Amino acid sequence: MIQVSQLDKRFGAIHAVAGVSFQAADGEITGLLGPNGAGKTTTLRMLYGLTQADSGSATIDGIDIARAPREAQQRLGVVPDQRGLYPRLTAREHIHYFGSLQGLSGESLDARIEALLDELDMRSLADRRVQGFSQGERAKVAIARALIHAPQNLILDEPTNGLDVMATRSMRSVIRDLKRQGRCVVFSSHIMQEVAELCDRVVVIARGRVVATGTPAALLEHAGTSSLEDAFVAAIGSAEGLG
Amino acid sequence: MSESANKSRAEPQAGLGGRAPGPFKVLLVVFRKELIDALRDRRSLFSALLFPLLMPLLFSVMFQTLIEREAPTARTKLPVIGLDNAPGLIEHLGTQGVDAAAAAADLTPDPRAAIETGKAEAILVIPEDYRKQYEAGRPSSLQLYFDDSRSESRRTARTAQRAILGYSQRVGALRLVARGVSPDLLLPIRVEEHDTSTPSKLTARLLSLIPMLALMACFIGSMQVAIDTTAGERERGSLEPLLINPASRFGLSGGKWLTASLFGLVSCSLTLATSLAAMSRVDLPKLGLHFSIGWEQGLQMWLVLVPLCALASALQMLIATFARSYKEAQTYLSLVLFLPMLPGLLLSLSPVDTQPWMWAVPVLAQTQFLTDVMAGSPPGALGLGAAALATLGLSLVCLALGARLLNSERIVFGR
Numbered sequence: 031m032i033q034v035s036q037l038d039k040r041f042g043a044i045h046a047v048a049g050v051s052f053q054a055a056d057g058e059i060t061g062l063l064g065p066n067g068a069g070k071t072t073t074l075r076m077l078y079g080l081t082q083a084d085s086g087s088a089t090i091d092g093i094d095i096a097r098a099p100r101e102a103q104q105r106l107g108v109v110p111d112q113r114g115l116y117p118r119l120t121a122r123e124h125i126h127y128f129g130s131l132q133g134l135s136g137e138s139l140d141a142r143i144e145a146l147l148d149e150l151d152m153r154s155l156a157d158r159r160v161q162g163f164s165q166g167e168r169a170k171v172a173i174a175r176a177l178i179h180a181p182q183n184l185i186l187d188e189p190t191n192g193l194d195v196m197a198t199r200s201m202r203s204v205i206r207d208l209k210r211q212g213r214c215v216v217f218s219s220h221i222m223q224e225v226a227e228l229c230d231r232v233v234v235i236a237r238g239r240v241v242a243t244g245t246p247a248a249l250l251e252h253a254g255t256s257s258l259e260d261a262f263v264a265a266i267g268s269a270e271g272l273g
Numbered sequence: 274m275s276e277s278a279n280k281s282r283a284e285p286q287a288g289l290g291g292r293a294p295g296p297f298k299v300l301l302v303v304f305r306k307e308l309i310d311a312l313r314d315r316r317s318l319f320s321a322l323l324f325p326l327l328m329p330l331l332f333s334v335m336f337q338t339l340i341e342r343e344a345p346t347a348r349t350k351l352p353v354i355g356l357d358n359a360p361g362l363i364e365h366l367g368t369q370g371v372d373a374a375a376a377a378a379d380l381t382p383d384p385r386a387a388i389e390t391g392k393a394e395a396i397l398v399i400p401e402d403y404r405k406q407y408e409a410g411r412p413s414s415l416q417l418y419f420d421d422s423r424s425e426s427r428r429t430a431r432t433a434q435r436a437i438l439g440y441s442q443r444v445g446a447l448r449l450v451a452r453g454v455s456p457d458l459l460l461p462i463r464v465e466e467h468d469t470s471t472p473s474k475l476t477a478r479l480l481s482l483i484p485m486l487a488l489m490a491c492f493i494g495s496m497q498v499a500i501d502t503t504a505g506e507r508e509r510g511s512l513e514p515l516l517i518n519p520a521s522r523f524g525l526s527g528g529k530w531l532t533a534s535l536f537g538l539v540s541c542s543l544t545l546a547t548s549l550a551a552m553s554r555v556d557l558p559k560l561g562l563h564f565s566i567g568w569e570q571g572l573q574m575w576l577v578l579v580p581l582c583a584l585a586s587a588l589q590m591l592i593a594t595f596a597r598s599y600k601e602a603q604t605y606l607s608l609v610l611f612l613p614m615l616p617g618l619l620l621s622l623s624p625v626d627t628q629p630w631m632w633a634v635p636v637l638a639q640t641q642f643l644t645d646v647m648a649g650s651p652p653g654a655l656g657l658g659a660a661a662l663a664t665l666g667l668s669l670v671c672l673a674l675g676a677r678l679l680n681s682e683r684i685v686f687g688r
Binding site: 075078079080081082099100101103104106108109110111112113114115116117118119123127128130131132133172175176 | 292293294298299302303306309310313314506509510511512513514515516517518519520682685686
């Protein structure tokens with residue numbers, strides 16, 4: 031479970047995140063929806079502890095990320111904004127590296143890698159160097175190394191960005207599987223259709239603020255519109271910056 | 274609360290993560306990964322092996338050239354047109370290291386063109402009337418063709434000229450003696466030549482390059498790995514995912530540093546080894562060289578340089594961490610390469626004896642020690658130890674600064 035309360039972050043004169051609060055429950059998919067530059071990535075970076083909040087707090091399973099970042103990071107699996115791979119390593123080596131850094135080793139690590147390779151249908155990729163992988167294949171490696179320690183909480187920053195239709199579908203099915211396993215999944219997106227299809231709860235962010243929260247259906251009802259796009263525009267107050 | 278939440282769910286994989294790895298475990302994990310990565314990187318391997326492969330080549334080519342050109346036994350070949358006209362002169366030339374031989378047929382018609390086209394270095398022409406003039410006691414003139422702009426041609430001509438002049442003076446002296454005049458009257462001044470540009474001096478200068486290049490190898494060998502694990506990691510966007518792991522920053526930096534240091538150490542060791550091996554194949558006494566660098570001196574140099582490998586990689590990693598891209602880091606680090614050369618330059622401008630305070634100045638201490646080894650006085654254990662401590666200490670400072678930078682948002686996300 032992830033709880034965010036009153037997160038605030040400024041970069042010089044820019045107020046990137048202004049008092050963002052929300053809660054993401056286990057067994058649910060929570061979508062952060064907002065136009066580009068709304069503060070989604072900065073919010074997520076504060077959640078996984080690479081950006082220090084000016085004020086406010088975020089807890090992962092009750093652990094404050096600012097106070098005990100290592101402990102909280104053990105309960106987190108993250109596919110961040112930047113998901114660079116090491117071109118000269120194989121997919122299996124990537125997963126092994128991140129597993130080792132999470133404190134796994136020996137047979138339990140190997141067994142976990144085998145299970146993940148099957149789960150993500152990437153056995154044919156396992157022992158190829160990632161140089162020359164397609165975007166979809168690279169995304170699989172990125173999600174596999176984030177899942178290696180079977181974290182209870184997942185944070186995915188625009189996970190379908192740059193993927194083709196098939197890769198997007200397979201990424202969405204991975205996200206649904208994680209929900210089915212009872213994990214807490216937070217993902218950001220600027221694609222309304224995707225959010226409507228996947229999410230149990232939506233947090234709409236614009237100009238660093240939460241402008242609406244609720245189930246996709248509740249958002250529609252609240253805005254009195256029939257499409258989520260209209261609800262989104264109504265929530266952020268203008269059509270400006272729609273991605 | 275979270276524990277109970279985890280347990281209440283019947284999912285098999287919840288909470289696999291064990292204890293977060295300690296800094297030393299992280300260091301080993303990162304070291305293993307970076308080593309595999311670097312060994313597969315052609316750029317890293319190339320820079321680590323560049324000097325070691327270059328040295329034997331450099332030495333064998335240079336020494337071979339030296340031996341051929343400058344060895345004391347080297348003889349000068351001189352094609353002569355009209356060889357039979359002056360047997361006495363030719364015999365004298367032979368005793369002065371000049372092998373005169375009848376010019377080949379293609380040189381004979383036009384000696385000037387033969388020189389211009391480079392078919393011969395110098396050609397001596399002895400005219401038909403030489404013997405008649407000689408017997409009549411009249412001066413006879415010979416023609417020596419050469420090209421002053423070519424060093425080999427100039428050298429051949431100079432040797433021949435000197436030998437001919439010597440013969441001329443001897444004949445003149447004999448004629449004076451025959452007439453009862455002392456030949457000394459003709460030579461009010463005598464110049465004794467002492468040419469100090471001996472091959473051994475040149476060779477010594479070449480040999481003094483070995484420690485300098487081994488010192489450079491510490492830096493060049495680790496440069497690519499240092500860049501790839503810092504600026505490279507950031508440029509390819511793998512730094513952010515890496516830092517989300519519950520791993521100590523010191524462990525992360527330490528593993529990368531160990532890899533880079535190892536590359537520097539291998540490069541420096543191989544450079545020393547291949548240089549010494551190449552040298553042991555060269556006939557140094559033939560060059561009139563009385564000293565050489567043996568395996569013992571090689572080992573002393575190695576001991577001096579080992580701590581420097583740690584500093585070279587830590588310093589280069591620290592600087593490359595500030596760079597936004599691989600290329601930018603390369604620009605910075607090519608400037609850093611002047612650092613190891615600086616003390617050497619200063620010391621060669623104004624040589625000073627090793628002072629104890631120098632032990633505490635990394636790079637300067639090593640340069641001075643290497644100079645001492647070359648001069649045949651190896652540094653004492655105290656000096657070596659002090660220099661190693663100072664150098665390793667500074668490495669740790671660089672390493673700690675680099676690890677701290679990994680917590681800086683400006684460095685991790687900065688554009």
